[in-house]
Amino acid sequence: MTSEIRTLYIQHLNEKPSINTTKKELYEIFKSKGANIVSIIAKKNLRMKGQAFITLNNGINEINSILTSLQNYKILDSNIKISFAKTNSDDYYKEVLFKDKEDNFKEYLANRRKAKESLIKKRKHQEVEASNEDDKNISHKRTKLIKSDIPNRILLLQQLSPSTKEQDLNNFFNKFQGFINLRLIKGKNLIGFIEFDNEQNSSQCLNFFENGQVKEFIFNDTSNTNDEKFAFITFAKK
Incomplete structure (x- = not known):
């Protein structure tokens, strides 16, 4: 490549x-x-x-x-x-x-736009699927993590504290290049979907966190870091 x-x-x-x-x-x-x-x-x-x-x-x-x-x-x-x-x-x-090949360049842009639209259509299905799978787990601490190594421009946040606020997460992830938005889905356990404009930028964000662990105090409004909790971030399933 x-x-x-x-x-x-x-x-x-x-x-x-x-x-x-x-x-x-x-x-x-x-x-x-x-x-x-x-x-x-x-x-x-x-x-x-x-x-x-x-x-x-x-x-x-x-x-x-x-x-x-x-x-x-x-x-x-x-x-x-x-x-x-x-x-x-x-x-x-x-x-x-595609220099001096305007039609080819337009076709490239059109194909890229179609691919983007296709990903957007899949997003809701991904959210529902992940939320349903998360609901099957017995407890927040023992939730089996959904993991995917296949690059995706959408990242999945798991094992979030119930008190986590969507705005706080948006403010935190807004510093990453290509960030579009973040949605929280409330099921038996709270999960979040972080959308980027492409897989390159979502990968860079994922690589920022060691072993996919996100210290919750960095985006939650709390000064209590003694009982340190972690959320987990990975690629969402395609």
């Missing part, structure tokens, strides 16, 4: 300089390493702070060489981390793969 990716994901950028300064610095440094830059995406909003996506029109060997040479490189007083993005940016399809 990596052999098809021409978009790099940049992390740990200095958040203080302006977006224009950051993009200019990235452009000059990557250009000096032989990068044929298609686009640089960087934003100042909470979800994209300290991050950027750079799409290149180079061979995969060249891109690997550029990635290696700039890994942990200091840019604007901050050592950056570089990895391949999960998917290519729209700019890659528009300016490289």
Whole structure:
């Protein structure tokens, strides 16, 4: 899959300089390493702070060489981390793969839109299915966790305290890139569905939590951390 990716994901950028300064610095440094830059995406909003996506029109060997040479490189007083993005940016399809092929690019956008609509239609079914399965468990503490390793842009939160508030969760997960919304489903046990705009961003959110454990005090309004409780986060089943 990596052999098809021409978009790099940049992390740990200095958040203080302006977006224009950051993009200019990235452009000059990557250009000096032989990068044929298609686009640089960087934003100042909470979800994209300290991050950027750079799409290149180079061979995969060249891109690997550029990635290696700039890994942990200091840019604007901050050592950056570089990895391949999960998917290519729209700019890659528009300016490289389907350059001068407007109909092909429109078809790509239409197919992506259909896929998104299909996922939305499945969401309610997933919610009901997970809620029914959760209802079968005897107690909150002994609930058998529903687990899935198959990437999904929707994440599942389990073993939440009954007092958990939907707004508190929305406020907490809003800091993650690509977050759309969060819904709580009340059955015998409380569960939540966290929706992202794509699997790349949901994966990044999931990787933030060690072993899928979410300390409840970080989003619940409580100062009692002695009796520490954990919720659990995983990909929702497709």
